[in-house]
Amino acid sequence: AFHPVKARTRTTCGYCGVGCTLDVIAHDGEVTAVLPAPDGPVNRGHACVKGRFCHGFRTSPERLTRPLLRRDGVLEPVGWDEALAHVARGLRAAVDAGGPDSVAAISSARATNEENYLVQKFMRVVIGTNNVDNCSRLCHSPSAAGLTASFGLSGGTDTFDDVERADCLLVVGANPVEAHPVVGARLLRRVLRGARLVVADPRAVGLALHADVHLRPRPGTNVALFHGLAHVLLAEGLTDEAFLRERATGLPELTELLADYPPDRVADLTGVPAPDLVTAARLYGSADHPAIVYGLGVTEHLHGTDGVRSLANLAILCGAVGTDRGHGVNPLRGQNNVQGASDMGALPDVLPGYGKVTDPAVRMRAEGVWGVPVPGRPGLRIPDMFAAARAGDLRALWVIGEDVCATDPDANRVVHALDACPLVVCNELFLSETAQHADVVLPVASWLEKDGTFVNFDRRFQRVRPAVPPPGQARTDFDTLRAVAEAMGVGLVCATPADALAECGRLAPVFAGLSHDRLDREGSVPWPCTSPDRPGEAKLYTERFATPDGRAHLAAAPYLPPGERPDDDYPLVLITGRRWAHYNSGSMTRRGDNLALDPVDFLDLHPDDAGRYDLRDGEQVTVESRHGRARLIARVGDQTTPGQVFCSFHFPASGVNRLTSDVADTVTSCPEYKVTAVRVAVP
Ligand code: SF4
Numbered sequence: 001a002f003h004p005v006k007a008r009t010r011t012t013c014g015y016c017g018v019g020c021t022l023d024v025i026a027h028d029g030e031v032t033a034v035l036p037a038p039d040g041p042v043n044r045g046h047a048c049v050k051g052r053f054c055h056g057f058r059t060s061p062e063r064l065t066r067p068l069l070r071r072d073g074v075l076e077p078v079g080w081d082e083a084l085a086h087v088a089r090g091l092r093a094a095v096d097a098g099g100p101d102s103v104a105a106i107s108s109a110r111a112t113n114e115e116n117y118l119v120q121k122f123m124r125v126v127i128g129t130n131n132v133d134n135c136s137r138l139c140h141s142p143s144a145a146g147l148t149a150s151f152g153l154s155g156g157t158d159t160f161d162d163v164e165r166a167d168c169l170l171v172v173g174a175n176p177v178e179a180h181p182v183v184g185a186r187l188l189r190r191v192l193r194g195a196r197l198v199v200a201d202p203r204a205v206g207l208a209l210h211a212d213v214h215l216r217p218r219p220g221t222n223v224a225l226f227h228g229l230a231h232v233l234l235a236e237g238l239t240d241e242a243f244l245r246e247r248a249t250g251l252p253e254l255t256e257l258l259a260d261y262p263p264d265r266v267a268d269l270t271g272v273p274a275p276d277l278v279t280a281a282r283l284y285g286s287a288d289h290p291a292i293v294y295g296l297g298v299t300e301h302l303h304g305t306d307g308v309r310s311l312a313n314l315a316i317l318c319g320a321v322g323t324d325r326g327h328g329v330n331p332l333r334g335q336n337n338v339q340g341a342s343d344m345g346a347l348p349d350v351l352p353g354y355g356k357v358t359d360p361a362v363r364m365r366a367e368g369v370w371g372v373p374v375p376g377r378p379g380l381r382i383p384d385m386f387a388a389a390r391a392g393d394l395r396a397l398w399v400i401g402e403d404v405c406a407t408d409p410d411a412n413r414v415v416h417a418l419d420a421c422p423l424v425v426c427n428e429l430f431l432s433e434t435a436q437h438a439d440v441v442l443p444v445a446s447w448l449e450k451d452g453t454f455v456n457f458d459r460r461f462q463r464v465r466p467a468v469p470p471p472g473q474a475r476t477d478f479d480t481l482r483a484v485a486e487a488m489g490v491g492l493v494c495a496t497p498a499d500a501l502a503e504c505g506r507l508a509p510v511f512a513g514l515s516h517d518r519l520d521r522e523g524s525v526p527w528p529c530t531s532p533d534r535p536g537e538a539k540l541y542t543e544r545f546a547t548p549d550g551r552a553h554l555a556a557a558p559y560l561p562p563g564e565r566p567d568d569d570y571p572l573v574l575i576t577g578r579r580w581a582h583y584n585s586g587s588m589t590r591r592g593d594n595l596a597l598d599p600v601d602f603l604d605l606h607p608d609d610a611g612r613y614d615l616r617d618g619e620q621v622t623v624e625s626r627h628g629r630a631r632l633i634a635r636v637g638d639q640t641t642p643g644q645v646f647c648s649f650h651f652p653a654s655g656v657n658r659l660t661s662d663v664a665d666t667v668t669s670c671p672e673y674k675v676t677a678v679r680v681a682v683p
Contacts (some may be wrong), residue, residue, distance in 0.1 A: 014447025017333030019456025065472025112452025146308025152546025173297020220562025228266030238285030240319025353508025628658030
């Protein structure tokens, strides 16, 4: 009865952060086709192999359809009433025994904005703690910190339409051809129509084939590279002096720092030839309309936030942000709603709209809406939650849509943390690595089965609509949060996702103009959007920056080496990343047709290293780091340089994140996924 025999539902892709608009065709309650919407504001009739064909996971026999409860060490099916009562009792017991801060929640991009809003409201209102975080901790938390410090807001500065008008693209630490294919195609089209292209990435990623210059810095040396580019911009007079005088601060300090980063020294630090560095700086600095696009190759480092800020320096120096000339600094978000998860305040230090929990005025506004006191002490970040669990200080953890045992670094220690926590609740589609260590597993709806909104990488709110019903007894994350709150005797008030977004707008002025009705009428609206009768701000900072003094802030952080370094025992550097047919831990994309397109994980390595370690193409290899061991298939080629190897994290059975370390960004705790010292051998 959920749907007639045939239905077409417009929704937003649940995979990467591009946010393609899709039309889902369903027959008799089953998805039969997914079509890219011709009028989608970002994709305009296009979609990639993930959004278009990865819907078979829905009907996988492995899909969870009933709640599971651990009894005598075994997860057994139970009814919802029993599962919810167990969760409510367990959370209440944890609070009674250890206080509100002994409970934590991890949310994710799989949850809609409205679900993320409800997760953080549940933790703050029902539990009374700020112990809530989301998967952006593992990817773009340095973007939020760095862009906020440089410009005032956490999101990218321009729309993708702006970026596509650039005549010089600086693409850094990103592989959009595989990870964000629709954007990758649009960037490539722009280059084929005449834009100049500088790619900075250790690997020969797809766009690098079309680059005017491809810079291949050693992993972990981004800050030195960006300082080298900035040095050339200053030395060659390619800066915008009027912009720097009127709209920026920090030039004297940066100028003094950059004296230490002449091209020859940067070449020594990074491995990038000095002439290539100079060419790249000239291309960017002399363009009429330059744009910067970057990915996790910038953020997932010990000094990821310094990397974002040093990259932003280039745009500030050239007056290429907040002006007609330039198209800013734009992070490519890897996941469908990782921007929105943070926007909604599923973070330990900020409420929805990024007001700090330490600010009494911000708390007072939230208390006015919620009617209860809001805790003023920042909560635990994800790595700190695991540390607290291992120390016996965390008594309950609710994980919503994040397979932390597969995707978080140093996975062996994550498993220890979950096993040490007395109550682990997991909202999941499948019996993931994390669900296998949970005490209660709640079966939930996927992006094809629920109602709400996502925010894509250019801050665009878009509607998510249920095209088909969830299987069996699965419910939305939204429903599970409401039900547990009610079982604990506290109503969350928001009866529907539309109510939740409306309430969020009352609490956070930057979302005050958004509503489901408006999105249904207009299709998409970017934030900030402060009133229902005003458009959202697509391009930011055209009048003033959102920093307290209204200026862009140049950063003068020195280059510091990465945390992990190769040595005689572990002579290779492992970089992890994404591949074209799969998404994150692969839980959805491996359970559908895409598995046939890309069936196994590989360790990419250079022929010189294959010869040095006597490895052959197609051979199974053991990869070892200081933290763990993984098994992969060797793929010999020249996509990596000698001394570097690459693999994805789409196949948890390989154990890739048992290799990665707990070294993390000094500002945000984002893991250093892009630099792990390893060795390889034939088993
Ligand atoms: Fe578009 Fe990304 Fe979905 Fe592909 S995965 S269809 S590029 S949103």
